[in-house]
Amino acid sequence: MSDAQTGTTEVRHIKHEAVPTRFARGWHCIGLEKDFKDGKPHSIEAFGTKLVVWADSQGELKVLDGYCRHMGGDLSQGTVKGDEVACPFHDWRWGGDGRCKQIPYSRRVPLRARTRTWHAMTQDGMVFVWHDHEGNPPIAEQAIPAIEGGPSDPTWTDWAWAQTVVDTNCREIIDNVVDMAHFFYVHHAFPTYFKNTFEGHTATQLQKGVNRDDMRPAEVAIGAPKRLGNTSVATYHGPSFMIDDLIYHYEHGDTRTVLINCHYPIDENSFVLMYGISMQRPEVEDDDPAAAEALAAKMVATVRLGFEQDVEIWRNKTRIDNPLLCEEDGPVYQVRRWYEQFYVDVADVRAEMTDRFEFELDTAKPIEAWQREVDENVARRAAEAAEAAALQPQDA
Amino acid sequence: MGVRPDNRLADAPMHPVACASCAGRVLVRKASWHQTSVQWTDEAQAACTSWSPGSAVLGFPPVCDRLRTSIADAVLDGTLPVVGDEQ
Numbered sequence: 469m470s471d472a473q474t475g476t477t478e479v480r481h482i483k484h485e486a487v488p489t490r491f492a493r494g495w496h497c498i499g500l501e502k503d504f505k506d507g508k509p510h511s512i513e514a515f516g517t518k519l520v521v522w523a524d525s526q527g528e529l530k531v532l533d534g535y536c537r538h539m540g541g542d543l544s545q546g547t548v549k550g551d552e553v554a555c556p557f558h559d560w561r562w563g564g565d566g567r568c569k570q571i572p573y574s575r576r577v578p579l580r581a582r583t584r585t586w587h588a589m590t591q592d593g594m595v596f597v598w599h600d601h602e603g604n605p606p607i608a609e610q611a612i613p614a615i616e617g618g619p620s621d622p623t624w625t626d627w628a629w630a631q632t633v634v635d636t637n638c639r640e641i642i643d644n645v646v647d648m649a650h651f652f653y654v655h656h657a658f659p660t661y662f663k664n665t666f667e668g669h670t671a672t673q674l675q676k677g678v679n680r681d682d683m684r685p686a687e688v689a690i691g692a693p694k695r696l697g698n699t700s701v702a703t704y705h706g707p708s709f710m711i712d713d714l715i716y717h718y719e720h721g722d723t724r725t726v727l728i729n730c731h732y733p734i735d736e737n738s739f740v741l742m743y744g745i746s747m748q749r750p751e752v753e754d755d756d757p758a759a760a761e762a763l764a765a766k767m768v769a770t771v772r773l774g775f776e777q778d779v780e781i782w783r784n785k786t787r788i789d790n791p792l793l794c795e796e797d798g799p800v801y802q803v804r805r806w807y808e809q810f811y812v813d814v815a816d817v818r819a820e821m822t823d824r825f826e827f828e829l830d831t832a833k834p835i836e837a838w839q840r841e842v843d844e845n846v847a848r849r850a851a852e853a854a855e856a857a858a859l860q861p862q863d864a
Numbered sequence: 865m866g867v868r869p870d871n872r873l874a875d876a877p878m879h880p881v882a883c884a885s886c887a888g889r890v891l892v893r894k895a896s897w898h899q900t901s902v903q904w905t906d907e908a909q910a911a912c913t914s915w916s917p918g919s920a921v922l923g924f925p926p927v928c929d930r931l932r933t934s935i936a937d938a939v940l941d942g943t944l945p946v947v948g949d950e951q
Binding site: 483485665667789790791792793794795799800801802804805808819823824825826827828829830831832 | 866867868869870871872895896897898899900901902903904905906909926947948
């Protein structure tokens, strides 16, 4: 029974607890492998601290706590010397195993000269760091699957990649996976089919959509070909790394892409959002061999616009633990229940967080309402264009 | 942390549905004929005999068609209420 039906006048209050001080357990992508392999140490602010990432002489990426255990120097501002990272403050040399290997001005290294190491791995051109608040090694079942297609396949383009800092808790972006209606109102998309499935450490969104006739001008403005619709199967593998098999349907046929949507928390109130696109090259290659790369870059630019639309919402909204959902909303509570498994101790993961849950939306009413809105927009623009044409002074 | 209950379940909770072709029992809620929520358990998944993994490329979700049929039958025979029908 709704308030309208029962006649109650009680006001519903928004509730939210403080953001968790922990960070999610799982693999977090921190960027592209090639960007870390330039012989320099790199600074990553993540999980409420600072990490240093560098490649040893074999090209293997190593990750340590960023602050030198000697006097707190920032290792990421130092240099790579051999296999080790050297602190800029006093040149202490730290190995990828977390041990201080050498202090050039000292006869010997003190006992307990050991810092925190972070498990890292590279796959499909990306670098991943494992975070676990309990300090345990990576969980085998949570391994990130290899991508089908993508840059490791020569018939696909390299990653077109971008990143941005978002100043809110990262639960907001997780909510998006179940939020069908925001795709229409925030991203000007038009979903026609929407289903979520949560199971184990994965959360999937299957979405099909058509393009909006009232949004064609934006498409034309960036020179993109006319798109009819899309089919998207997007899965979070763990708390922060989504692989989206995204197929665009054009008048001339389908284009297969893989969209990566991933993030890592800087602290509890901000995160680094990263996204990348790889596209299957057209079978008939363009005269310009870089045409596919250029198109992928254009696609990532549109993804950037999409995330900017999200960020604008997040910048102004409040955190809400008790969202008031209608029947045409997705399973917000259930995706949060799934997400919670990454924040509790492993021993406290409950079956309800990982048991399979399916939610298929009824899109009949949304489609009806949205089609009417699109038709009205098209009609209004046509009327405005006709009016503007009538006001144009006629040439004598 | 702790996650609150879905406000939509307060008036219309999940209902048990038994699959007609295996020993699987799940919880189901239907807000309308086309909306379906299914809560599986490990036991139900272990019992399922006709699981289809679906296809990411083709956009087919993994699904059990026999359970789907059992859910539809439960609506038709009146054992599974549809929320929208009550109004």
